[in-house]
Amino acid sequence: MKQSRVDFTKVDAALLPTIILVGRPNVGKSALFNRLIRRREALVYNTPGDHVTRDIREGVAKLGDLRFRVLDSAGLETAATSGSILARTVDMTGNVLVRSQFAIFLIDVRDGLQPLDLEVGQWLRKHASGIHTIVAMNKSESLDEHGVLTSAAGEAHRLGFGDPVAISAETGLGMAELYETLRPLFEEYMFQLPNNGLNEDDPTSEAEANEGDESKLPLQLAIVGRPNVGKSTLLNALLQEQRVLVGPESGLTRDSIRAKFQFDNRTVYLVDTAGWMERAGKEKGPSSLSVVQSRKNLMRAHIVALVLDAEKIAKSKNSVDHQEVMIARQAIEEGRGLVVVVNKMDLLRENQRLLEKVMDAVPKEIQTVIPQVCF
Known part of the structure; x- marks a missing residue:
């Protein structure tokens, strides 16, 4: 795993790149959020046809030597009736997109590409055209066979966001590949910021500074x-x-x-x-x-x-x-x-x-x- 050219531990937390996790309900967004922030904070529960996460959660993620802000959104359901819980959730997710530079679009690789996945993809192209989106095929630990994953990756290309990354939020499979995908994107983003976003005056944490x-x-x-x-x-x-x-x-x-x-x-x-x-x-x-x-x-x-x-x-x-x-x-x-x-x-x-x-x-x-x- 190649190291990043940016020392993210010295970057002002407010200037870290921000990723929002999006996808239809129950594809594993909260499980990935918990893995990235390295603690079990978001509720994870198998509720077919229902949503566990309904609000926007935020945390600082660690992936190798990368540090970034991650937002865990509720499952997007574009066909929700106006005024329902799901419609309001979609509106809230859309409002948070303005704070994000990147998105991880999760799909459940075991289910194959669903019509709702395609709808979410269309929603992202409409509302997040300026955000770099990465498709993550979650729950890939059940499809370790090379041919099966290759076929699933080909199907995921239909979403129109480039090569997908095979991961398992539960087991940690594919985190190295996700790192290699995110590292050059984050480096490019940081090099565009003044002083690379470094907090040179006070690199210590807030708690240390006020000890x-x-x-x-x-x-x-x-x-x-x-x-x-x-x-x-x-x-x-x-x-x-x-x-x-x-x-x-x-x-x-x-x-x-x-x-x-x-x-x-x-x-x-x-x-x-x-x-x-x-x-x-x-x-x-x-x-x-x-x-x-x-x-x-x-x-x-x-x-x-x-x-x-x-x-x-x-x-x-x-x-x-x-x-x-x-x-x-x-x-x-x-x-x-x-x-x-x-x-x-x-x-x-x-x-x-x-x-x-x-x-x-x-x-x-x-x-x-x-x-x-x-x-």
Whole structure:
């Protein structure tokens, strides 16, 4: 494996080349995302006819001595009816293309080329004409025979994006070939940037640069709460971009989305956790994985933002239920900061009595059940 002429470890993270993973549902995009960032962060679950990933995930990938940003998109389904979850997902993926210079178009080589693969290819040519697209034939470990792979590669040429690369996101097969394909493309991209994108003034990482100064160290903020209280809307508002899918359907967010932004010269990592399920022990499939992932993110957070629904509070006797109390108590007992966010207050503007009820009831009840909390 030939080494790159660019030392990507010294490149400013904001200037690294960016790849978006695209393809129809269940071709292995999240599995490849996890392999490239070298940790199991995106949910991977076999759900024929359904989507596990519905939001845009982002991470810094490592492939040999290459470093680049990678975006894991939801499965593209161009025939989705207007206004459905899938149609909104396509729109979101299209919006993120402007941040990408490269795309890896995954197909499931075991299925052969599907009509939807051809539709996704047409969608890419229409919406990503300026992006260099590489076709990756995923799950190739099951087709090791030379003749079979050669035939599959010939079929993949119909997509119109040049020679495909045979890989297996699960086993790591073909990662060396993917490296050899990406290396010259990344080198050419970097050589077009001023100073090759090198951060010559301060090549150290952010954490190293701020070591000893706790006021400048990155903060981890977890946004938690029950399904449909507006966690994803809050995250999108803070980032000022449509990073997470939102809508009236329950359980839209399945992955815990991690995003970075700057506030008052300090880096904040936002985590929008999947909705806390009422019967976590009984949930199966992607929902059960979401609960496990949400709990892990709570353990890493410095600050927990507990989001409540003002409209529901106005109609009920209690401001918080048992699970919300448990989340808040856990945060306080473990020394984390707690912020209680009462969302959807705008829905009560026309009813002053209910508005005042919520504003009075929430702090009183929280201080009753969690006396350590100060207002």
